[in-house]
Amino acid sequence: MLISKWLVAFVAVYGGLGGVLFDAVIPATARQHQGNPAWPPHAKFHNGQTMMLGVLNMVLALVVLFALPPTLPTLLVAAALAEIYFASMLLAPLFPGTAWSDPEFADLNPHPLGIPIQKLLSLLATGVVLVAVALAVVPR
Known part of the structure; x- marks a missing residue:
């Protein structure tokens, strides 16, 4: 179960610190979020809420x-707890009018395998959590 514990810890730290780093600290990506002058204060509020949810989780x-x-x-x-952040990100496009990035930044964000990078990283984090759970649950 030790490997599972560290895999979950990795995903938890990535979810907790990744959102803050990408959305508020790293200049190239923060300018698309907290540093985006086109975002109204309420959008920045919800971004802050999401970052804090990741940290608390x-x-x-x-x-x-x-x-x-x-x-x-x-x-x-x-x-x-570690997966909630990524599950919410994967489910967010269910709401009308949402997008993986704002139109002015669409060309800047990579799409490996044709998948928006945020979606791909969320799928990978979810996969790591599933592997961790499988390693802990499946008898060896």
């Missing part, structure tokens, strides 16, 4: 992983 997942006894139920709770 990270903290809770790490507390569950490293402060509680290592059991399958605690691993599953931590996995769910």
